[in-house]
Amino acid sequence: MSYRPVVTNVKLAERNDSTQLYQVVVKLKDGGECRLFYSPEGTKINRLQTTPCPVCRRDYYCNCMDKFIEEISGQVDLEELKAAEPAAK
Ligand SMILES: [Zn+2]
16 A cells, blocks of 8 residues: 555535534645545545546545545644634534
């Protein structure tokens, strides 16, 4: 497994403080984009189909990013993102 995702940009896309659900759009150095889904049950990841998968090169749905969820989410500071944007009323 030689692929090493490098997060270059993160954006808080969805926020719901009452249900503790958050979505963060992550841009990767290789041009890929993912969406991280945070919930009290855990974190999930989806690759956005804007570019082919950097791992398997498919341009449709695949599960490759699941293997890198910890590496990617480890580069995202959700608390910092929440602090940077005013809470939705
Ligand atoms: Zn893939």
